[in-house]
Amino acid sequence: MGQQVAMTGNIAVANAMRQINPDVCAAYPITPSTEIMQQFSNFVADGDVKTVLVPAESEHSAMSACIGAAAAGGRVMTATSSQGMALMWEMLYIAAGNRLPIVLAMSNRALSAPLNIHGDTSDAMGARDSGWIQFFSENAQEAYDNLIQAIRIAEHMDVRLPAMVGMDGFIISHSIESMTLLDDQAVQDFIGDCITHMPLLDVDNPKTFGPLDLQDYYIEHKRQEYEAMKNAKGVIVEVAKEFTELSGREYGLFEAYALDDAEIAIVALNSAAGTIKTVIDELRSTGVRAGLLKPRVFRPFPAEEIAEALSHVKAVCVMDRADGVNGTGGPLFPEFRSALYDAPKRPLIINRIFGLGGRDLGLHHVRDVYGELQKIAGTGKIETLAGYITVRN
Amino acid sequence: MAITEVRWHARAGQGAVTAAKVLAEATMAQGAYVQAFPDYGPERMGAPLRAYNRISDAPLTMHCAVTNPSVVIIVDSSLLDTQDVTEGTPEDALFLVNTSYTPAKAAKKLGRSVDHVYTVDATQISIDCLGRPIPNTPLLGALARISGLVKLDVLLEDLAANLKKKFPEKIVKGNTESVERAYKEVKTK
Known part of the structure; x- marks a missing residue:
């Protein structure tokens, strides 16, 4: 089923x-956004979709328009990247706090300064506490598949949270690769009609959105958001199962690659995971028990499932393509380390920040990381807990 | 798993990115798994540019840079004097140069054995067939002949199908003719 194509992540x-075919798409359609919006506006102009396209004067305005349209009861999407995501920041919280299931496509790109346009996950990490579900995609196929599933997950009545779907800027967004498109009708059947909840345009039943919410109820509403994010875990798995029936492609909260019997393992998001898989295949053929845990979602953070998947491993390197600049490691590191805190057995864990601003992660870099993990597994000692690789010293 | 890595050297605006895309699509039509990507930087018409292909008989998971290509295509021969087009290549890497030079003369400039160097005047062919210097398309015909990466008939079919969507029959025909001519005219030692 479906059509084999060669296209960029953006076009996918x-x-x-x-x-x-969302009802409304509001976006700032030029750089720092990628070609996604340019291509989608062609689809709008050609009449391939019935979407109302709102080209806004900034990403802050774009997200504001998305919030209005979603509150009105529409199925709403947008796309951004890098500085655009940063400029949306204030409105991201409002989308999530108002429980509006907006879906955002993102090419993960570095933040200024220094000025850079290439791939890293700094933009997404800035939004990790905003209440959005966060997906990450290894390649164009996964970005495409995740975006379709995100609609169902965001709109699910046990969730009602916005979702962002990331892929590496340039490395995936601007690179052509083989992938499969589903049939148009199959996608429509899979996502179904937009599930609305108390839409503003239901004028017979007037509602108030976004009123003042002080000491009396604010915390109860935030608590509901927390519960919704917890619920998202189950819904993500449930939707993934249905998607497998449709596409034959399997998804979960994370992908465990050669992890079951691994002695050493790497944790990495996005396209780096693919490069790491190539090295794992190479190492496995020489008897080295190397594995990978590739998070598909960072929000919700599936701590228990991660602990179960990693606790038997002797040494783990959490690789971050972003630096939270806290002086002790990237943003994935503390969360993965803390997920294992209560495990009866836990690996030694190190952190390596790599590839910022699109710096290439080569096969030899990954081999070096596994080499270091082998040493740590053998000696039981960590020399450098956290540090940079793929960098000039 | 057999992976062939290709590097294109061109100047921005010469269509190397499009050529890499067409090569990806044509090899995919033959059942290969493919990647095509350029180096992105400040975009200036005429600036040196590199683009890449990976072509594999099994799914490709790696997304690192192509650093050791076994096939190098030089779309603009003026780059032979300014760019290190042999960088990272094995001794038996295949070089295809768009030039009126003989393979021997191009090999000398490259500092490589003439056994692995091929030349074709793709610019002249495109001027003859299309009335414009767009050497990327004929180079694909020459590549089909010397590398075996893509079959000529598959390439012609894929190219025609793609161009038909946007261009009139005359331009489609000019392009396919230029591919066939380069396939015939590519020079070896």
Whole structure:
């Protein structure tokens, strides 16, 4: 089923948006956004979708328009990247706090300064506490598949949270690779009609959105958001199962690659995971028990499942393509380390920050990381807990 | 798993990115798994540019840079004097140069054995067939001949199908003719 194509991550994502056919798409359509919006606006102009396209004057305005449209009861999507995500920041919290299931496609790109346009996950990490579900994608296929599933997950009545779907800027967004598109009708059947909840445009039943919420109820509402994010875990798995029936492609909260019997393992998001898999295949053929845990979602953070998947491993390197600049490691590191705190057995864990601003992660870099993990597994000692690789010293 | 890595050297605006895309699509039509990507930097018409292909008989998971290509295509021969087009290549890497030079003369400039160097005047062919210097398309025909990466008939079919969507029959025909001519005219030692 489906059509084999060679296309960039951007065009794949724009095609997912075309097949989803959202009611409203508000976006700042030029740089720092990628080609996604340019391609999607072609689909709008050609009449391939019935979407109302709102080209806004900034990402802050774009997200504001998305919030209004979603509150009105529409199925709403947008796309951004890098500084655009940063400029949306204030409105991201409002989308999540108002429980509006907006879906955002993102090419993960570095933040200024220094000025850079290339791939890293700094933009997404800035939004990790905003209440959005966060997906990460290894390649164009996964970005496409995740975006389609995100609609169902965000709109699910046990969740009602916005979701962002990331892929590496340039490395995936601007690179052509083989992938499969689903049939248009199959996507429509899978996502179904937009599930609305108390839409503003239901004028017979007037509602108030976004009123003042002080000491009396604010914390109860935040608590509901917390519960919704917890619920998202189950819904993500449930939707993934249905998606497998449709596509034959399997998804979960994370991908465990050669992890069951691994002695050493790497944790990494996005395209780096693919490069790491190539090295794992190489190492496995020489008898080295190397594995990978590739998070598909960072929000919700599936701590228990991660602990179960990693606790038997002797040494783990959490690799961050972003630096939280706290002086002790990237943003994935403390969360993965703390997930294992209560495990009866836990690995030794190190952190390596790599590839910032699109710096290449080569096969030899990954081999070096596994080499260091082998040493740590053998000696039981960590020399450098956290540090940079793929960098000039 | 057999992976062939290709590097294109061109100047921005010469269509190397498009050529890498067409090569990806045509090899995919033959059942290969493919990647095509350029180096992105400040975009200036005429600036040196590199683009890449990975072509594999099994799914490709790696997303690192192509650093040791076994096939190098030089779309603009003026780059032979300014760029290290042999960087990272094995001794038996295949070089295809768009030039009126003989393979021997191009090999000398490259500092490589003439056994692995091929030349074709793709610019002249495109001027003859299309009335414009767009050497990327004929180079694909020459590549089909010397590398075996893509079959000529598959390439012609894929190219025609793609161009038909945007261009009139005359331009489609000019392009396919230029591919066939380069396939015939590519020079070896």
